[in-house]
Amino acid sequence: MAIICATNLSADAAHAATVAATLACRLGEPLVLLGVADEAPDAEAPDALAVAEAGLAAECARLRPLVGTVQARMHRRGGSVDTLLGEEDCRSARLVVVAAQGWRTSTWKKTSLAERLARHGCAPVLVVRRDTALLDWARGRRRLLVMVGVDPRSSTSSAALGFLRELRRVGGCDVLATFVCSPAEERERLGIHSPVHVELLAPQVRDIEALDPVVERVLHREVRECVGDLEGEGRVEVVLEPGYGRPADHLLHVAHAHAVDLTVVGMHLRGGVQRLWHGSVSEGVLRHAERSVACIPPGPREPRRIPPPRSVLVPVDFTPASGQAIAQACTLVGPGGRVHLLHVHQLRGRERGPRDIHGVLPEPAGERDAVLKRLWDWVPRDAVALAVHWSVEGVSGNDVALAICQATEREGVDLVCVGTSERHEPVPDVLEGAVARELVARCRRPVMVVPTA
Structure with a gap:
């Protein structure tokens, strides 16, 4: 493995090379130093290449006391990024x-060398600006304030967090885990119901960019779970940035407001038409950031080991199939685990009325207390069940499977355990096999189907 630094021997490139050598x-x-001649060759100066090579040798001599081993290679002008970073460089x-x-580019080039290197995506790219934060941190003089873009439902977050863990092994880092x-x-x-017409909301909640307290609590938990345990020195803070439009603009706003030293973002390696259509969060941050940026490409995806479930949601329709699923869930989580019982009242006919809401509603007022009491009555009383944490909830909605999926997101459970029966029982809101099939297809959590003869 090696630290590779591209330089055109400008003052900005010299500062970046010093950071690279200190990190190495x-x-x-x-340290591998790649000399890049970004100016057009002068016909009256045929020895320009020799001058550039001499300057690169002098730069190597300056950096050698900092790192020890420095290799130099001159890259002729006009080549692509693929020729700048060959296959061997990408592997190492x-x-x-x-x-x-500090880079000079021709007028037809729409992206800087830093953007082209990041888009190449063969290794993490650290784009350095001329402030002293990174250098002082690499020399062990201070902690670094790092903002990492996190999306619990995106594969780019794992790569960015992996790079952050490496940084914290080098030196102390305070972390702002930011989710736009x-x-x-x-x-x-999450199925949090709210009126469609904003003017009908209370004045204090009319701001469409405000986060509902329930939503904020769930998102905070999801980001914390995504970040996990970060070894090393420094605090870790979750920042939820509500907003609409381009996520890059909101990340830049947080970085500016908190005066972060380094922004770390994961990348999707899209190309061509996809990049034009979807845009790029990493490219937007890289192009407009005030301080240094690290763009991290996705690494090889390893199979994720799923631990045994410690929290399970059980949809309950008050049939024997539900009792079987509750018993199974209790066994799965074991002592200290959590089981959440959910009853979904499916709205029918005249109950639906005008659909002026998003999400699910609570149980009808006249039935809520009775439904919750009935759910608590279904909690087992044996010794194993007494060691489990229980909670109950009743909601109303048009789509039973969707209401269950939304509840799994709100509760953050590890597993859904649903009982089914092939017999058509004369019970309202019965969970027939079709609901179980929809759950398997639509739910983001693992689903266990418990059949009942």
Whole structure:
């Protein structure tokens, strides 16, 4: 593995090379210095290449006391990023370091060298600006304030968090785990009901960018679970940034408001038409950030080990099939686990009325207390059940399977355990096999189907 630094021998590139050499020393890795001539060759100066090579040799001599091993290679002007970073470089690169500024490009190029290196996606790219934060941190003089973009439902977060863990092994880092979220989309995902017409809301909650307290609590928990345990020195804070439009703009707003030293973002390696259509959060942050940025490509995806469930949601329709599922859930979570019992009252005919809400509603007022009492009556009383934490909930909605899926997101359970019966029993809101099939197809959590003869 090696730290690779691209340089055109400008003052900005020299600063980036110093950061790269200091990091290479801390990580015990060699430094590879790639000389990039970004100016047009001068016909009257045929020895320009020799001058550039001499300057690169002098830069190596300056950096060698910092890192020990420095390799130099001159890259001729006009080549692509593929020729700058060959296959061998991509296999051996632990990190690519490049200055954010100080590069001269022709008018037809729409992206900087830093953006092209990040888009190449063969290794993490650290784009350095000329402030002293990174250098002082790499020398062990201070902690670094790092903002990492986190999306609990995106594969890019794992790569960014993996890079952050490496940073904290090098030195202390205070972390702002930032999730840019759409309040309306999150309310819909979690089934938090709210009127469609904003003017009907109370004045204190008319701000469509405000997060409902229930939504905020769930998102905070999900981001914490996504970040996990971060070894090393420094605090970890969750920042929820509600807003609409381009996520990159909201990440830049948080970075500016908190004066972060480094922004870490994961990348989707889209190309061509996909990039034009979807845009790129990482590219937007990289292009407009005030301080240094690290863009992290996705790594090889390893099979994720799923631990035994400690929390289970059981849909209850008050049939023997539900009792079988409750007993199974109690056995699965074991002592100290949690089982959430959910009854969904399916709205029918005249109950539906005008659909002026998003999400599910509570049980009808006249039935709520009776339903909750009935759910508590279904909690087993044996010794195993007494060691389990129980909770109950009743909701009303048009789509039973969707209401169950939304409840799994609100509760953050590990598993759904649903009982089914092939017999058509004369019980309202019975969970027939069709609901179980829909849950398997639509739910983001694992689903266990418990058949009853």
